[in-house]
Amino acid sequence: MNHLPLIIKREYLTKVRNKSFIIMTVLSPLLFIGLFTVVAFLSQVNNDKVKDISVLDQTGLFSSDFKSNDTYKYHQLNNAELSIAKDLTKSSDYYGLLVISNLNENQTNVQFFSDDTPSISVISDLERLIEKKLTQLNYTKRAIDISAIKDSQVNITIAQENFSGQKSSKIEGFLKLGFGGAAGYLLFMFIIIYGNMIMRSVIEEKTSRIIEVIISSVKPTQLLLGKIIGTSLAGITQFVIWIGLGSVLLVLVSAIFNIDFSQTQAPQQVLANQAMQNNDVQMQVGEVMTAFYHLPLANLVIAFLLFFISGYLLYSSIYASIGAAVDNETDTQQFMLPVLLPLILAVYIGFFTVIENPHGTVSTIFSFIPFTSPVVMLMRIPFGVPMWQQILSLLIVIGTFLVMVWFAAKIYRIGILMYGKKPSYKELVKWIKY
Amino acid sequence: MNKLLQVKEVSKTFGNYTALNNVSLSIDKGQIFGLLGPNGAGKTTLIRIINQITMPDSGEVFLDGESLKPHHIRNIGYLPEERGLYKSMKVGEQAIYLAQLKGLSKTEAKKRLKIWFERLEIGDWWDKKIQELSKGMAQKIQFIVTVLHEPKLLIFDEPFSGFDPVNANLIKDQILRLREDGATIIFSTHRMESVEELCDDIALLHKSNKLIDGNLLDIKRQYKTNTFQVGINPTNSYNELDFHSKFNVNDAHFKTLNEELKFSVQLQHNQSANDLLQYLISIGEVSYFKEQIPSANDIFIQTVNQS
Numbered sequence: 001m002n003h004l005p006l007i008i009k010r011e012y013l014t015k016v017r018n019k020s021f022i023i024m025t026v027l028s029p030l031l032f033i034g035l036f037t038v039v040a041f042l043s044q045v046n047n048d049k050v051k052d053i054s055v056l057d058q059t060g061l062f063s064s065d066f067k068s069n070d071t072y073k074y075h076q077l078n079n080a081e082l083s084i085a086k087d088l089t090k091s092s093d094y095y096g097l098l099v100i101s102n103l104n105e106n107q108t109n110v111q112f113f114s115d116d117t118p119s120i121s122v123i124s125d126l127e128r129l130i131e132k133k134l135t136q137l138n139y140t141k142r143a144i145d146i147s148a149i150k151d152s153q154v155n156i157t158i159a160q161e162n163f164s165g166q167k168s169s170k171i172e173g174f175l176k177l178g179f180g181g182a183a184g185y186l187l188f189m190f191i192i193i194y195g196n197m198i199m200r201s202v203i204e205e206k207t208s209r210i211i212e213v214i215i216s217s218v219k220p221t222q223l224l225l226g227k228i229i230g231t232s233l234a235g236i237t238q239f240v241i242w243i244g245l246g247s248v249l250l251v252l253v254s255a256i257f258n259i260d261f262s263q264t265q266a267p268q269q270v271l272a273n274q275a276m277q278n279n280d281v282q283m284q285v286g287e288v289m290t291a292f293y294h295l296p297l298a299n300l301v302i303a304f305l306l307f308f309i310s311g312y313l314l315y316s317s318i319y320a321s322i323g324a325a326v327d328n329e330t331d332t333q334q335f336m337l338p339v340l341l342p343l344i345l346a347v348y349i350g351f352f353t354v355i356e357n358p359h360g361t362v363s364t365i366f367s368f369i370p371f372t373s374p375v376v377m378l379m380r381i382p383f384g385v386p387m388w389q390q391i392l393s394l395l396i397v398i399g400t401f402l403v404m405v406w407f408a409a410k411i412y413r414i415g416i417l418m419y420g421k422k423p424s425y426k427e428l429v430k431w432i433k434y
Numbered sequence: 435m436n437k438l439l440q441v442k443e444v445s446k447t448f449g450n451y452t453a454l455n456n457v458s459l460s461i462d463k464g465q466i467f468g469l470l471g472p473n474g475a476g477k478t479t480l481i482r483i484i485n486q487i488t489m490p491d492s493g494e495v496f497l498d499g500e501s502l503k504p505h506h507i508r509n510i511g512y513l514p515e516e517r518g519l520y521k522s523m524k525v526g527e528q529a530i531y532l533a534q535l536k537g538l539s540k541t542e543a544k545k546r547l548k549i550w551f552e553r554l555e556i557g558d559w560w561d562k563k564i565q566e567l568s569k570g571m572a573q574k575i576q577f578i579v580t581v582l583h584e585p586k587l588l589i590f591d592e593p594f595s596g597f598d599p600v601n602a603n604l605i606k607d608q609i610l611r612l613r614e615d616g617a618t619i620i621f622s623t624h625r626m627e628s629v630e631e632l633c634d635d636i637a638l639l640h641k642s643n644k645l646i647d648g649n650l651l652d653i654k655r656q657y658k659t660n661t662f663q664v665g666i667n668p669t670n671s672y673n674e675l676d677f678h679s680k681f682n683v684n685d686a687h688f689k690t691l692n693e694e695l696k697f698s699v700q701l702q703h704n705q706s707a708n709d710l711l712q713y714l715i716s717i718g719e720v721s722y723f724k725e726q727i728p729s730a731n732d733i734f735i736q737t738v739n740q741s
């Protein structure tokens with residue numbers, strides 16, 4: 001008797017009809033986008049506010065350089081005492097006071113006084129302005145031709161090409177990293193969210209005591225598989241709705257509030273962007289496109305699906321057996337760490353070792369260990385992994401999954417009928433031997 | 435073949451603990467079989483082995499002459515002592531799901547559920563969730579789910595717990611009706627009065643071993659002590675010493691409607707009930723005369739204490 005479709009259907013429907021599931025499915029993108037909007041809105045408001053800065057220039061060199069604009073309004077304080085300047089800035093409730101003085105002939109001393117710690121972008125804006133002016137003065141003092149320097153500056157981009165003639169670039173490297181990282185991280189999140197869901201649903205059957213009725217009609221392996229597949233389908237449904245609803249909302253919100261989300265960036269990113277702005281934007285877009293087409297797309301998609309599914313199945317069978325072994329959710333703690341550890345390790349290896357050297361010894365080894373391989377391999381594949389390695393790694397994962405299901409079914413068969421006893425590892429080993 | 439279920443020398447240990455030690459049973463078709471025993475005797479383990487939830491370490495179980503296989507699941511209906519249903523699932527949906535797991539089609543399950551809902555006076559609960567029902571109502575649903583696929587063998591573990599007397603009676607009638615329709619029933623309970631009332635054969639498990647089994651009336655005959663309870667209104671010819679010298683007499687306490695002398699008399703091997711009755715008539719007016727038959731309760735307590 002094959003009851004698998006029946007069990008899958010029930011698991012799926014109960015999950016999907018569950019009120020908290022529905023609420024979370026609808027609410028999560030709303031909350032996420034809402035939060036995003038608020039952050040974007042606030043940082044825009046923050047940026048929009050004109051900052052009043054009083055400038056005390058004791059060198060007399062900057063009389064015409066501090067020009068007020070949308071962001072800053074400069075107030076020149078001519079020849080005032082430092083203490084008076086400070087008081088004046090404070091009483092006018094300005095953002096801060098910039099003091100430029102001469103230490104000696106060749107050295108300039110710049111100080112900034114403010115109530116609160118000034119933002120990084122303000123400081124770097126001011127520094128850049130002063131640096132530029134002083135550098136120019138130095139050039140003039142030493143009679144250096146500025147246009148000659150500009151003309152002789154060279155910008156190098158190394159053209160990368162492998163021996164079979166395929167071209168690649170730095171951007172392609174970033175793109176690969178992005179793909180691999182996103183895939184690995186997605187799997188990690190999926191396992192944690194929906195693995196827990198499976199565990200809870202097993203525990204629920206134990207606490208509602210229906211398990212004895214079910215298990216007298218269905219084989220534990222079938223029940224286990226049905227649960228895993230049903231819950232995964234519910235998870236995928238939720239994920240797809242999240243992505244769909246999220247993108248629709250994002251478009252709507254940005255249209256309504258006229259917020260450009262791409263401008264919402266951390267100061268570090270702003271600096272990095274400024275550093276990179278030398279390149280022609282048009283050229284960059286073209287490069288990204290070619291890099292995108294250079295990726296082994298078919299391989300990526302197929303490998304993603306296979307590793308994602310098998311990796312998820314492997315971990316969910318572990319979660320299910322934990323659920324079967326314990327009585328309530330608080331007892332699961334002692335078993336959670338050994339499950340999470342390899343998962344976290346995999347993500348760390350992915351983000352540090354694989355990025356550094358995708359085909360190094362560590363990366364290669366961990367892309368064969370079944371508990372880390374789905375994540376690590378997903379991160380490696382964009383960089384081109386030989387087909388035999390991918391297949392071997394996949395076979396190991398699937399093999400381990402089958403062993404794990406057998407093992408989980410054993411624990412399941414005994415564990416689901418054990419009540420009131422908190423099992424130790426020793427006891428679990430005994431159960432498997434039965 | 436009139437044996438529906440045969441359990442042959444089944445043993446089961448959990449670690450160092452022996453749950454069943456070489457237990458054999460055979461259950462005739464169409465009877466109600468009482469599976470008795472104190473807590474922890476191994477009843478539930480035996481029932482789980484019959485349901486193929488756990489596997490025996492040694493021994494074998496035959497259903498209708500065939501060695502027990504997974505496909506026999508649909509011939510068995512099991513009402514566990516620990517009741518449980520999916521709390522957040524609707525009554526109708528849940529019943530259909532569980533029936534489908536036992537191999538019924540959806541339409542057939544629906545049809546039979548309608549009939550059973552009427553029989554047990556369950557009206558418009560179809561769309562209610564289990565968590566909205568009272569305990570007794572949920573028990574009724576669970577009972578229906580157990581019998582819906584019309585199995586050959588029904589196993590009821592404490593079927594009356596949680597029911598008020600009216601509903602318990604309703605369930606009892608349904609159990610008797612199921613037997614009439616041809617089902618064989620294993621009935622595990624601590625309520626001896628329902629054993630008395632329902633069971634044809636019984637088996638008593640204690641500390642993983644089977645102590646006694648067989649027809650309940652036969653067992654009672656084995657356990658009876660030829661003791662009679664008598665009540666008389668004595669006449670002048672009553673002589674206490676003479677009575678005591680002729681018979682093994684003890685004072686007794688039992689309830690009657692009149693005030694009379696009450697004794698319990700155990701007959702010797704050479705004495706018959708008629709001998710006693712004739713003597714009693716000669717010493718007074720007999721108002722009460724009844725053989726003391728051991729109840730299932732007496733047998734249970736006596737056997738368990740002796741072992």
